[in-house]
Amino acid sequence: MADPNDPCLACAIARGEVRPTGGVVWRGHGLVVHGLADPSPLRGWLAISSERHARALDDLAEAELARLGPLAARVARAQKAALGAEHVYAFAIGDVLHHFHLHLVPRYAATPERLRGRRCFEGRPEDMLPGAEIERAALAVARAIAP
Numbered sequence: 556m557a558d559p560n561d562p563c564l565a566c567a568i569a570r571g572e573v574r575p576t577g578g579v580v581w582r583g584h585g586l587v588v589h590g591l592a593d594p595s596p597l598r599g600w601l602a603i604s605s606e607r608h609a610r611a612l613d614d615l616a617e618a619e620l621a622r623l624g625p626l627a628a629r630v631a632r633a634q635k636a637a638l639g640a641e642h643v644y645a646f647a648i649g650d651v652l653h654h655f656h657l658h659l660v661p662r663y664a665a666t667p668e669r670l671r672g673r674r675c676f677e678g679r680p681e682d683m684l685p686g687a688e689i690e691r692a693a694l695a696v697a698r699a700i701a702p
Contacts, residue, residue: 564592565654569606576686577601577693581630581700584622588630588700590693596670596678597661598692599638603627604656611649627657633699634661638692644672 567573569587577590585606603626609615615623631643640661647657660675670678 563608563652563654565604565652565656566608568592569604576689578690580693580697581626582606584626585616585619586622586626588626590689594678594683595689596682596684597663597666597675598684598688599634599640599661599696600675600689601630601634601659601693601696602656603630603659604654609655610653611655612647615655623657627659629700630659630696633696634659637695637699639663644675646673646676 564573568575568579568589571579573592575590575592576595579587579589580601581588587604587606588601589604591600591602603623605615605619609619612620627645631645634640634643638661641664642662644660644662645657646660647655649655662671662675670682
């Protein structure tokens with residue numbers, strides 16, 4: 556596991572020191588749902604991160620693991636209901652950011668083939684959406700997952 560004293564973008568987001576586009580959508584039970592720190596080619600692309608520094612899925616505590624699946628399903632349902640996504644991909648890669656995060660990436664009927672599946676990570680600069688559109692989508696999902 557990485558040294559928790561090292562700078563970690565996901566830890567900074569969880570602590571509220573960094574606000575990604577879309578901000579924090581939901582927080583609770585050791586998990587944070589938030590927008591991406593990088594530009595996004597798809598509206599509503601969110602991540603679930605652990606609040607505490609954990610390197611990977613297998614570093615999460617049992618309680619965090621028990622809550623992760625239901626939360627991911629709740630967010631995916633909200634992405635479909637609020638944004639009209641027809642499918643939601645889930646990716647946990649961890650090669651760039653060494654802090655557990657699960658990407659929840661909506662796919663729409665109009666999503667071009669070149670941005671479907673794992674290729675969503677290969678968006679070109681001209682594919683990236685304006686921040687205001689990302690903010691609106693995050694707010695719509697936040698409203699849909701609110702109790």
